[in-house]
Amino acid sequence: MEERRNFAHVCLLVKDIHAAIDHYSKILGVLDPQQTVEPLVYYEDFGVGEERLAYATFPSPGCEIQLMQPKTPGTALYRRLEKLGEHVHHICFTSPNVHEMVEKLAENDIGIVKEGVSTDPQMPWQHWTFVDPRMSHGVLIEIANDYDSVEGKWGPADTLTQQT
Numbered sequence: 021m022e023e024r025r026n027f028a029h030v031c032l033l034v035k036d037i038h039a040a041i042d043h044y045s046k047i048l049g050v051l052d053p054q055q056t057v058e059p060l061v062y063y064e065d066f067g068v069g070e071e072r073l074a075y076a077t078f079p080s081p082g083c084e085i086q087l088m089q090p091k092t093p094g095t096a097l098y099r100r101l102e103k104l105g106e107h108v109h110h111i112c113f114t115s116p117n118v119h120e121m122v123e124k125l126a127e128n129d130i131g132i133v134k135e136g137v138s139t140d141p142q143m144p145w146q147h148w149t150f151v152d153p154r155m156s157h158g159v160l161i162e163i164a165n166d167y168d169s170v171e172g173k174w175g176p177a178d179t180l181t182q183q184t
Contacts, residue, residue: 026113029077029084033101033109036137037074037089040106044085052087055080059172068138071095079169086112110160114167116177118147121163130155145176156170 041060048055058079067073074089088109090097097109115121118137125132131152132182139147148164166177 026115028112028114028167029086029088029113031088031109031162032106033097033104034087034089034107035078036104037087037100040087041076041088044078044087052080054082055085058169061169061172061174063174065091066091066140066142069138071097073097077169077174084169110162112148112162112164114164114177116166118149118163118165121147123162125151140145143174146174 032040041062045056056080061075061077062078063073063075065072066075070092072091072095074091076087078085090095090101092098122132122137131154133150133152136150137147146165146167148162151161151163153160167174168177
């Protein structure tokens with residue numbers, strides 16, 4: 021089994037995901053062509069509760085580029101995009117066990133944004149949370165379960181690669 025990456029992705033909050041996909045396809049085609057070899061992971065409607073998002077991820081064995089467009093007016097991310105414009109939203113580290121990472125962070129007096137972890141019913145295997153940005157000097161850091169980006173889908177680490 022190959023060694024898992026811990027620094028998984030940088031997520032950008034964008035106004036128009038299709039324009040951002042086009043621009044980043046060109047940029048990565050020059051700067052990191054490996055990220056344009058595999059099919060783009062794309063979800064038109066992803067999220068928890070009323071916060072619906074469009075997501076696109078350029079798969080890479082290293083750090084991936086992820087694009088995120090809020091789709092629901094009035095929600096926190098939509099308001100954030102309106103107020104701040106397009107920007108880096110968060111960086112993500114992965115772990116085989118998010119709950120264990122949350123415990124270790126707490127043992128080191130590092131808080132998370134909210135109690136517990138989030139999940140999406142469409143991907144019940146995926147759990148995530150965020151380090152309190154007051155602890156990380158203004159940077160929003162996501163901790164998520166290990167995942168693979170293969171053939172345009174996200175899945176639990178190693179399960180998608182075993183299917184192909």
